[in-house]
Amino acid sequence: MTELVTVSGDRMPVVDVHAHLLLPALHAEVERRAPELVAEAADLERRRNGVESLQVSGAMVGERIPKLTDVGVRLAAMDAQGIDRQWVSVSPNHFYPWAPEGLAVWVAAETNRLIAEHVAHAPDRLTGLGVVPLQHPERIVEYLDDAVLGRGLAGVEISSFAGDVELSDERLEPFWARAAELGCIVFLHPFGCSLDERLDRFYLSNTVGQPTENAVALSHLIFAGVLDRHPGLRIVAAHGGGYLPFAIGRSDRAWRVRPEARRCQHAPSTYLRRLWFDTVVHDPVALRHLVEVAGGSRVLLGSDFPFDMGLDDPVSFVRGADLPGEITQRILGGNADALLQTQVPA
Incomplete structure (x- = not known):
């Protein structure tokens, strides 16, 4: 196996940008503060995911609690995978999109604090991403600043x-x-999928729902001109951006022939090279296509650690995709390091 090296001859670190953390004490406090809302949210999840999938997921997560909470266990698992650094973000069930403003901002502040504490145990190996209360837009900037400036995190995770x-x-x-x-x-x-009960069997809520949600969210960003107005954004899409990179021609067609789809300055496919994508696509052909449409500098190693729908051996997956050696090196670590180079204001 060829080792990653920099132009100076130093070994280049392998970086996983998609790895998760659970905060059980925070969950318990949310349940104490809002038991009725938690029960309503649990009922919605049962309808969306189906009882069978929730039972399987519960057992799977239960087995992996140490990897999701214990820094020592996390680092040992990283060593086994050949990962030098992880970007750590909470499992999306911490978003609480139903939470009223008071609870939502408390969750954001507490989540940012706990993530910072977790990564501080191994700052040379862990990079933290915080959260913001997305359902309360008037409070988001405050908690973005809390995460990045107040807690020293590299950014935030959003749904x-x-x-x-x-x-x-x-x-x-x-x-x-x-x-x-x-x-x-x-x-x-x-987090979740807006198609609800249509995906409540066969784990479709994840296998179909997650790629659908990625594609819808990215399409909102592109067609609304968000990337035109804010070209400096550093948006990393989980799960390879879902379906969008693989059906982008249909978006380009709509942009050419439909006036209501002309809110962005350029054809939608051009914006794929203004975004970044992880490698959780489960298929080397899909990974090669993602590199082709987004560019070799826009794809980052991701694993979805430590869940069962992630990549058990993310490094081997990338190495086995038959990509040019230089692009493989970028994906395994160089692109992630380059993405973190910008200094934030003091």
């Missing part, structure tokens, strides 16, 4: 939507502007 807030919502303009100004990471990772 594909929250309540009535889509990523094209005009109320998010201050957030996009501030994120671009800070040069921080915005990691797009869906």
